[in-house]
Amino acid sequence: QKEVEQDPGPLSVPEGAIVSLNCTYSNSAFQYFMWYRQYSRKGPELLMYTYSSGNKEDGRFTAQVDKSSKYISLFIRDSQPSDSATYLCAMRNIQGAQKLVFGQGTRLTINP
Amino acid sequence: GAGVSQTPSNKVTEKGKYVELRCDPISGHTALYWYRQSLGQGPEFLIYFQGTGAADDSGLPNDRFFAVRPEGSVSTLKIQRTERGDSAVYLCASSLGGSDTQYFGPGTRLTVL
Numbered sequence: 001q002k003e004v005e006q007d008p009g010p011l012s013v014p015e016g017a018i019v020s021l022n023c024t025y026s027n028s029a030f031q032y033f034m035w036y037r038q039y040s041r042k043g044p045e046l047l048m049y050t051y052s053s054g055n056k057e058d059g060r061f062t063a064q065v066d067k068s069s070k071y072i073s074l075f076i077r078d079s080q081p082s083d084s085a086t087y088l089c090a091m092r093n094i095q096g097a098q099k100l101v102f103g104q105g106t107r108l109t110i111n112p
Numbered sequence: 113g114a115g116v117s118q119t120p121s122n123k124v125t126e127k128g129k130y131v132e133l134r135c136d137p138i139s140g141h142t143a144l145y146w147y148r149q150s151l152g153q154g155p156e157f158l159i160y161f162q163g164t165g166a167a168d169d170s171g172l173p174n175d176r177f178f179a180v181r182p183e184g185s186v187s188t189l190k191i192q193r194t195e196r197g198d199s200a201v202y203l204c205a206s207s208l209g210g211s212d213t214q215y216f217g218p219g220t221r222l223t224v225l
Contacts, residue, residue: 102154
């Protein structure tokens with residue numbers, strides 16, 4: 001079993017819809033949680049960064065972390081065609097290794 | 113400012129050959145990471161440098177893979193006796209310090225025929 005599980009999709013929604021993306025994980029040592037966006041043939045770009053549990057909002061994006069359930073989510077409001085990309089969750093623990101552990105990525109398409 | 117750059121953007125080689133992939137981190141970033149991303153998968157950690165030294169090389173799959181960062185800036189990932197299974201996108205990232213946000217380059221797409 002992978003440390004981080006993410007549904008690969010693909011997920012297709014109409015423009016303006018609310019999108020919900022999520023990941024589950026098994027390692028209780030993870031404390032830092034990130035969402036990256038990756039366009040085709042580009043490197044991942046950081047969208048949201050959250051420490052421990054709670055919510056964080058940035059514009060149309062909201063990240064939620066529920067450590068008791070080992071579950072994280074990313075919500076996109078008023079989705080735009082330019083949001084079409086692969087979304088990767090990533091996480092790491094608080095001490096020692098600095099490596100990020102990524103989910104498989106969810107491929108999202110926003111239809112005009 | 114300039115982001116992380118990687119060269120070449122694409123590399124096609126034959127099975128058994130040796131390849132070098134280069135990463136130029138963001139200026140002033142002391143930490144540098146290499147990841148490998150196979151088709152349809154998320155990036156997988158290979159190695160982490162803090163300055164010139166490899167602080168964590170636990171992700172290198174075998175001894176055919178080696179990476180250096182001799183002056184604490186540019187890094188080179190070296191793969192000997194390439195195999196078809198090495199085909200992937202190799203991503204480099206850098207951060208200001210070891211605990212800071214990692215910024216990724218565009219990757220080098222390696223194809224082993």
